[in-house]
Amino acid sequence: xTKTLIAAALALAAALPxxxxxxxxxxxxxxxxxxxxxxxGLLSFDLDLSSGAPAVLTWRLxxxxxxxxxxxxxxxxxxxxxxxxxxxxxxxxxxxGSVGSVTRPFSGEASSVTGSGGTRTVTFSSEEFLDVExxxxxxxxxxxxxxxxxxxxxxxxxxxLTVSAVPEPEQYALLLAGLAAIGLAVRRRxx
Numbered sequence: 001x002t003k004t005l006i007a008a009a010l011a012l013a014a015a016l017p018x019x020x021x022x023x024x025x026x027x028x029x030x031x032x033x034x035x036x037x038x039x040x041g042l043l044s045f046d047l048d049l050s051s052g053a054p055a056v057l058t059w060r061l062x063x064x065x066x067x068x069x070x071x072x073x074x075x076x077x078x079x080x081x082x083x084x085x086x087x088x089x090x091x092x093x094x095x096x097g098s099v100g101s102v103t104r105p106f107s108g109e110a111s112s113v114t115g116s117g118g119t120r121t122v123t124f125s126s127e128e129f130l131d132v133e134x135x136x137x138x139x140x141x142x143x144x145x146x147x148x149x150x151x152x153x154x155x156x157x158x159x160x161l162t163v164s165a166v167p168e169p170e171q172y173a174l175l176l177a178g179l180a181a182i183g184l185a186v187r188r189r190x191x
Contacts, residue, residue: 021070022060024158029053037137040064042071043148044137047163049078054164063155069097071145073135076163083127086111086166089134091118093159097147103133103140121166 021043026034030051037044038059047055061070078084089096095117102111102122110125111132122132135145148159 021062021065024058024060026058027056029055041068042073042145043159043161044071044073046075046137047077049076049084049163049165052078052165054162056160056162058158058160061153061155061157061159066150066153066155070148070150071135072148072161073100073133073137073145074163075131075133075137077131078128078165083129084124084132084165085127086121086123087132088119088121088162088164088166090162090164091148091159092162093157094118094151094153095149096120097149100135100144100146101133101142103143104128104130105133105138106130123166 021038021040023036023038023045028034028051030053031048032051032053032055033048034055034057035046036057037046040062041064043059045057047057049055076087096115099113099120102113104111104124107126107128107130112123112125113120114123115121122134124132133140133143136143153159
């Protein structure tokens with residue numbers, strides 16, 4: 001009887017669908033839209049950064065996701081009409097294991113990736129107006145996915161990835177000019 005119950009339990013477990021990364025949603029602003037294509041052990045998404053505001057995407061890890069390195073690939077589109085200087089990707093837990101390909105399909109120009117731990121900044125050699133492929137989201141030859149380090153991650157953990165545009169130098173100049181104007185106004189009131 002015990003052997004029959006064990007065999008039935010094993011058969012039921014084998015018949016259940018494999019668990020995979022579960023996309024739990026995206027916090028976006030304006031017209032930014034995120035579409036998830038994740039599967040077991042792979043974070044995959046398409047992000048339209050039409051508003052230019054940061055987007056936070058969240059997934060829940062299942063046991064099967066931790067059996068091999070977790071891959072990451074994405075297509076990040078920019079429809080703002082203003083070129084991107086770069087992108088910053090920030091994990092709320094864990095860290096990036098390896099940095100894969102960064103492809104600018106329409107310009108073909110170079111980009112560099114810097115950072116450590118859970119933050120990576122992709123800087124473009126010239127502004128990007130269309131889209132960027134991280135990893136091998138489109139299935140091209142010679143491209144490699146990024147990976148996430150699994151140290152400290154467990155089944156049931158939630159991973160959030162924040163994707164934000166790197167501000168253009170003009171935005172920094174406007175910010176500094178605004179802070180200077182506020183400083184002058186405060187100084188005049190005190191005088």
